Amino acid sequence: MIQISEIKKSYGKQLILDGISFEAQPGECVAVIGRNGCGKSTLMQILAGIEPPDSGELNYYHRNPRKDPKVFRELCGYVPQSNPLMEELSVRDNLKLFGANPAIVEDELLRPFELAPILNKPVGKLSGGMKRRVAIACAVHHIPSILFMDEPTTALDIYFKQSIHEWMRQYQKMGGILIMSTHEDAEISLCGTHVFIENGKATTNHIH
Numbered sequence: 001m002i003q004i005s006e007i008k009k010s011y012g013k014q015l016i017l018d019g020i021s022f023e024a025q026p027g028e029c030v031a032v033i034g035r036n037g038c039g040k041s042t043l044m045q046i047l048a049g050i051e052p053p054d055s056g057e058l059n060y061y062h063r064n065p066r067k068d069p070k071v072f073r074e075l076c077g078y079v080p081q082s083n084p085l086m087e088e089l090s091v092r093d094n095l096k097l098f099g100a101n102p103a104i105v106e107d108e109l110l111r112p113f114e115l116a117p118i119l120n121k122p123v124g125k126l127s128g129g130m131k132r133r134v135a136i137a138c139a140v141h142h143i144p145s146i147l148f149m150d151e152p153t154t155a156l157d158i159y160f161k162q163s164i165h166e167w168m169r170q171y172q173k174m175g176g177i178l179i180m181s182t183h184e185d186a187e188i189s190l191c192g193t194h195v196f197i198e199n200g201k202a203t204t205n206h207i208h
Contacts, residue, residue, distance in 0.1 A: 001025045002146060002177055007056035009042055016042050018200030020056070024193065026145075026175040029168070031182055031191035038197045040181035041081055044150045047179060048078035060146060077144035079136050081151045081181075087124035091115055091134050094123055100141035112167045113137045114160075128155035136164065140171070147171065149180040153187065165190060 007020040016039040024030050032040050045051035047058065049065060049072035058065050065071035085094050110116045113133045123131060132155050140147060152168075153161045161184075168178060168190060182188060194205045 001061065002179075003057075003059040004047065005057040005059070007043065007046060007058075008054045009039070009046065009051075010054055015200050017046075017053070017197075020195075020197070020202045022193065022195050022202065022204050024177045024179065026177060027172050028193060029172055029178040029180070029191040030193045030195060031180060031188045032195045032197065033182065033188060034197035039200065040197060041150050043197070044078075044148050044179070044181055045080075048072065048076055048080075048148045050078070050080075075145045077139040077142070077147045079139045079147075079149040079152055081154065083131055084135055085123045085131060085138070088122060090120050090122055091126075092119045094134060095138055095141060098138035098141060100138070112163065114163070129157055129160060132156055133160060133164075143171075143174070144176070146177045146179070149178065149182075151182060152180050153184060161186070 001023060003023050005021050007017055008015075009017040020043060022030065032043060034040055042051065046053045049069060052066075060071055060075050063071045063075075086097060089097065110119070113136065115134065115137060118126060118130055123134065126134070132153070136149075136152065139149075153164055156164065165186060172178060180187060180191075188194065192207050194207065196203045196205070
């Protein structure tokens, strides 16, 4: 399980997150929702180890990633809102750059994300939706125990949104913990816990 306790973050004098706390169990999906600019992306960056909080604690399967940063690498995958890919490299080389095993690249990742037709194309030549599929594949190649996704299906068409949503369901069935910031009703409905951020505070609702 993961436990997020009293996470606070300010930029200068602007308080962004003011004591965010919630928990998630294996197989659970948590939707982080709120208006644009409310701090959703900042929270996702903190949870993924990209940005440090000003204060607060993270507990991932009884390990403290703030004291032992390799926990982020070993347990977590992260899909940022912006494009994390190397534009001049091919899809195949980006996957390898993110640590994907070539044998897995040829199997588990090609089918659900339909990457086979674009495997040898430079990322810079791809559409926004194609880049998004590659970015998700790069984040999940090692099937992390915890997956953080910031607006995961941005730029995807209806077909691929449904495909990614189905992959998310399978990931949960495998016991993965999925935390995603989203405005999409279809994604919010996938999640049993909703964390609504407003004025730096979080309200948590559990949907049964």
